[in-house]
Amino acid sequence: MSWSEPDSGDAEQEIQILRTRITRELVGAVRDVPPALVPRALCRVCASLLPDVAGLSLSVLGQETGMNVVLFATDEVAGHLAEIQYTLGDGPGVEAVRLRAPVFAPDVTLGADVRRWPLFCVQAAKAGAAAVFSMPLTAGARALGTLDLYQKTTGPLDGGQVRTALLVADALSLAVTAIERAASGSGGVVTWLDGAESDRVEIHQATGVLMVHLGVGAEEALLRLRARAFAQGSTSLDVARAVIDGSTDFRDE
Known part of the structure; x- marks a missing residue:
């Protein structure tokens, strides 16, 4: 059966x-x-x-x-x-x-x-x-x-x-x-x-970086990260890793 x-x-x-x-x-x-x-x-x-x-x-x-x-x-x-x-x-x-x-x-x-x-x-x-x-x-x-x-x-x-x-x-x-x-x-x-997924740690880390760099709150930082991911046709995790390693800098916007 x-x-x-x-x-x-x-x-x-x-x-x-x-x-x-x-x-x-x-x-x-x-x-x-x-x-x-x-x-x-x-x-x-x-x-x-x-x-x-x-x-x-x-x-x-x-x-x-x-x-x-x-x-x-x-x-x-x-x-x-x-x-x-x-x-x-x-x-x-x-x-x-x-x-x-x-x-x-x-x-x-x-x-x-x-x-x-x-x-x-x-x-x-x-x-x-x-x-x-x-x-x-x-x-x-x-x-x-x-x-x-x-x-x-x-x-x-x-x-x-x-x-x-x-x-x-x-x-x-x-x-x-x-x-x-x-x-x-x-x-x-x-x-x-x-x-489960350690990648959420990276999302948190990147959100923290964006909060400092952009002077925004956690929710706004997360929304900005998601928006960049969508615009690039990638995922939030991909963008988070780029923020952490410095290859993406939102201050350039």
């Missing part, structure tokens, strides 16, 4: 069985795993639970406005899709967080999706994606982040894939919340994020 095709019988019972299996898989994947290796372990099990998609990523919201962390990505395309949404501040994942509801873009190459997110769709198609699907991670009324899937061909996910993806997102919501509480050290530092 595949994860997207549960046993026949009562539909509600099938969903509950699948939910239990997914939860067990995720719990088993991170049991006794050092915090730095948790993202990699979660990535492996999510890929096995959703084998029919081309790739996926998990992004969690940071403590600061406009900041997020790509906790894991199965491949370069999935990671880039998450990054460009962070850079643009737009796309299915951004809207899924805002609405706290699934947002699907079954064709980022033309039609309604392109009209809805023209900038994101151009970049997504250029990266190699043809369809993108975002499931929010939530804790009550609070959005935690998104589970984002992509396909290399256009078209919707089938019913079984949607069901499984939503259940995986629900289980990840519980996992993220539980691990966050268990691993938070003094001062509320979430140590399990240490193994």
